[in-house]
Amino acid sequence: QVQLVESGGGLVQAGDSLRLSCAASGRAFSSTAMGWFRQAPGKEREFVVGISATGLIIQHADSAKGRFTISRDNTKNTVYLQMNSLKPEDTAVYYCAADQRGGGRLSGKYDYWGQGTQVTVSS
Numbered sequence: 001q002v003q004l005v006e007s008g009g010g011l012v013q014a015g016d017s018l019r020l021s022c023a024a025s026g027r028a029f030s031s032t033a034m035g036w037f038r039q040a041p042g043k044e045r046e047f048v049v050g051i052s053a054t055g056l057i058i059q060h061a062d063s064a065k066g067r068f069t070i071s072r073d074n075t076k077n078t079v080y081l082q083m084n085s086l087k088p089e090d091t092a093v094y095y096c097a098a099d100q101r102g103g104g105r106l107s108g109k110y111d112y113w114g115q116g117t118q119v120t121v122s123s
Contacts, residue, residue: 002026002098002112009094009117012086016121020081022096022114030074033103035110036081038092038119045095047105051079059105063089086121093118 008020022034035050049070050059058070069082079096094117097110 002028002032002100004096004098004112004114006094006096006114006117009119011120011122014087014121014123016086017082017084018086018119020083020094020096020117020119022079022081024077024079024098026077028100029077031100033099033101034070034072034079035097035099035103035105036068036070036079036094037097037107038090038094039116040089040092043092045107047107048094049081050103050105052103061105083119086119088121088123091119091121 003025005023012018031053033052036048037045038048039045047061049064049068051070055072067085072079096114098112099110
């Protein structure tokens with residue numbers, strides 16, 4: 001069982017930066033792939049960026065390339081999402097997710113989800 005708690009969301013202006021954190025419980029974090037997803041009002045949940053258990057494989061959605069960076073600290077059981085040059089269209093609830101089988105872009109592969117943190121970008 002893995003429990004995930006996101007933090008770091010808030011209200012920012014376009015062009016600002018924000019760093020989200022996701023703290024995970026459990027002893028298997030270092031063997032768990034992690035992902036960030038987001039869901040805007042009236043839209044489906046979408047993949048943002050994912051990182052393998054070792055941190056060697058990182059996948060980005062096109063919307064995140066060049067602006068968002070994922071990292072993990074296995075000593076702290078935490079994964080981070082650094083978001084730069086934020087745009088109003090980045091406004092959404094951001095969720096972190098864990099998958100002990102390899103992760104990837106598909107939300108259905110992830111077994112564990114956090115409660116989400118709201119990110120609002122004003123123009």
